[in-house]
Amino acid sequence: MSASVRRIERTTRGRVLSVERMHADGRDVNRIKVMDDSGRVRVYVDDPQQQRGRDARARGDDD
Known part of the structure; x- marks a missing residue:
């Protein structure tokens, strides 16, 4: 889970x-x-088993 958070922080x-x-x-x-x-x-929905380099999918503006 922490790798997903780092990836999203870095990307967004x-x-x-x-x-x-x-x-x-x-x-x-x-x-x-x-x-x-x-x-x-x-x-964002991040699949930790996806290959590296692929972006997480955004689901919407707010929840």
């Missing part, structure tokens, strides 16, 4: 608000809520 340069492990599509994924520079909250 935002502030991580929360992290939650969940089950989706038969896999365990990390749901990470991030606040960007303008104060918008975005939710």
